[in-house]
Amino acid sequence: MNDDIGALDDLQHGIEFDGQELAVELDMENGAAKWAVLAGRISVDPYNEDAKRRVPHVNLSVFMDEVMECLSPDEFASIIAMVRTHCNRLEKVHAQLLQARAEYH
Structure with a gap:
């Protein structure tokens, strides 16, 4: 938080990390926009x-304005494992798509 008082409980330290940008179709009029997924920040608010x-x-921005806040190392590791498992499933879907396209006439 930022305010004119400068209270100690507003003090925050951290470093941001980038997410993967994806082109997301917002609507027919505006077309696609780039949105970062799984970006975030390692933070500490000492007061x-x-x-x-x-x-x-870790505060993890899952997508757009959806944030998972105050993740501990174990919680963050759990999220990483879930995303990795999901990516493995996506690779299977990709293989199914390739097969479907090969069979499509």
Whole structure:
């Protein structure tokens, strides 16, 4: 948070990490726009009232304005594993698509 008072609980340290940009079709009039998925920030809010925020954590922007906040290392590892599993499923779907296109006349 930013305010004119500069209260200690507003102090935050961290570093952002990029996500993968995807071209997302927003609507017929505006066409596609690039949106980053799985971008985020490693943060620590040393004076925050919430104990989870006072230690380093990840805030992960899943898509657009949807954010998973205050992920611990274990929670973040769980998300990574789920995304990896999903990507493996997507590779199977890709193979099915290739087969379907090969058989399409």
